[in-house]
Structure formats: structure tokens, C-alpha cells
Amino acid sequence: xxxxxxxxxxxxxxxxxxxxxxxxxxxxxxxxxxxxxxxxxxxxxxxxxxxxxxxxxxxxxxxxxxxxxxxxxxxxxxxxxxxxxxxxxxxxxxxxxxxxxxxx
Amino acid sequence: xxxxxxxxxxxxxxxxxxxxxxxxxxxxxxxxxxxxxxxxxxxxxxxxxxxxxxxxxxxxxxxxxxxxxxxxxxxxxxxxxxxxxxxxxxxxxxxxxxxxxxxx
Numbered sequence: 001x002x003x004x005x006x007x008x009x010x011x012x013x014x015x016x017x018x019x020x021x022x023x024x025x026x027x028x029x030x031x032x033x034x035x036x037x038x039x040x041x042x043x044x045x046x047x048x049x050x051x052x053x054x055x056x057x058x059x060x061x062x063x064x065x066x067x068x069x070x071x072x073x074x075x076x077x078x079x080x081x082x083x084x085x086x087x088x089x090x091x092x093x094x095x096x097x098x099x100x101x102x103x104x
Numbered sequence: 105x106x107x108x109x110x111x112x113x114x115x116x117x118x119x120x121x122x123x124x125x126x127x128x129x130x131x132x133x134x135x136x137x138x139x140x141x142x143x144x145x146x147x148x149x150x151x152x153x154x155x156x157x158x159x160x161x162x163x164x165x166x167x168x169x170x171x172x173x174x175x176x177x178x179x180x181x182x183x184x185x186x187x188x189x190x191x192x193x194x195x196x197x198x199x200x201x202x203x204x205x206x207x208x
Contacts, residue, residue: 009120010150014192016117018199032200046114077196078189085185088118092181095122096136 020046021080033074039064050087124150125184137178143168154191 007015024042025034034042043051043060051060067079075083111119128146129138138146147155147164155164171183179187 008150009124013117013120014195016113017192018196020113046112081189088121091118092122
């Protein structure tokens with residue numbers, strides 16, 4: 001990332017993912033992992049457009065359990081990226097479906 | 105993503121990942137997949153800081169083969185996200201090591 005010219009969109013994106021993770025993971029305890037509380041703060045702040053439409057109060061609990069693949073009660077950076085990747089794929093699929101329907 | 109207030113950093117990042125993928129995947133053939141040529145264009149444009157430091161000319165070929173998990177000669181969005189995730193984890197680990205060394 002260290003170079004004189006301005007970063008590309010992909011580089012900015014990678015930097016953002018690391019910065020956001022560290023911002024929320026650094027709020028309490030182990031600053032390399034998102035605790036349950038940090039995960040909820042992240043979801044309700046960064047992805048409020050998603051969480052506020054959830055009628056089921058248990059959805060974030062179940063997401064945390066599913067993402068926490070090593071079951072240590074926290075999310076490391078890899079587990080956090082799986083969440084971002086999953087959301088990106090859902091948005092991308094939804095975009096593809098909407099453009100498909102526009103065509104037919 | 106559709107809301108009146110400005111997007112959060114995480115939402116912008118997810119939008120960027122989709123936009124960048126579609127920009128390069130749309131250059132030729134199947135616009136939902138990165139062909140080998142599109143992958144090389146993406147790497148040499150968006151991640152030039154990484155590729156220009158590679159002495160080995162075969163590194164991009166091997167990356168493409170490794171990322172192409174279903175071996176169809178192209179990268180779909182999931183396979184593309186594995187690349188971004190891998191790079192983000194490498195950058196994050198390198199950051200953690202550098203802060204660790206600063207502490208000792």
C-alpha cells in the first residue's frame with residue numbers, strides 16, 4: 001500500500017476493511033477480535049440499513065454463531081471478512097436478478 | 105443499500121467491491137465472470153503496487169489457477185472475493201506484526 005500515487009478503489013477498499021475491523025475490535029478486550037458486544041455495535045452502526053429491517057430479534061445472535069467458525073465467542077478478521085463477503089454476494093446476486101428481470 | 109442518508113464506510117466498501125468486479129468482468133465475454141485477460145487487467149491496474157514488485161512472471165498465472173476453485177478458467181464474484189480477502193488478511197497480519205515489533 002505504501003506508494004506515492006493515490007490508492008486505487010480496490011486498495012482503498014482493502015484499507016477500509018482493515019480500518020473498520022480495527023475500529024470496532026479495539027473497543028474492548030482483545031483488539032484483534034470482535035467480541036459479541038463489538039459485533040452488535042458494528043452491525044447496528046455500519047450495517048443499520050440491514051439490521052433495522054430485521055423483525056426477528058435473534059437474527060444477530062444466529063449470525064454471530066454462524067460466523068464464529070472456531071466457536072471462541074469472538075470474530076477474528078477472517079470470520080469478519082466472511083460476513084462482508086456474504087453480504088457482498090447477496091447484494092451482487094440481487095443486482096444480477098434485477099438486471100435479469102429488466103431484460104425479460 | 106437504498107436509503108436517504110449517506111452510506112457507511114462498510115456499505116461503501118461492499119458497493120466498491122461489486123462495482124470494481126463488474127467494471128473488469130464487463131470488459132469482454134461473460135460479464136458475470138473475470139476471464140484470464142480481465143483478471144490480468146484488474147491486477148495490473150487496481151493492484152499494480154503488488155504486481156510490479158513480483159519478480160516471477162508466473163505469479164499471476166498461479167494466482168489465477170489457485171483462485172479458480174471450480175476450474176472453469178474464469179473467476180466468479182465469490183472467487184474474486186477470496187482474492188480480496190486473502191490480500192486483506194495479508195495486509196492485516198503484516199500490520200499486526202509491525203505493531204507487535206513496535207511494542208517489544
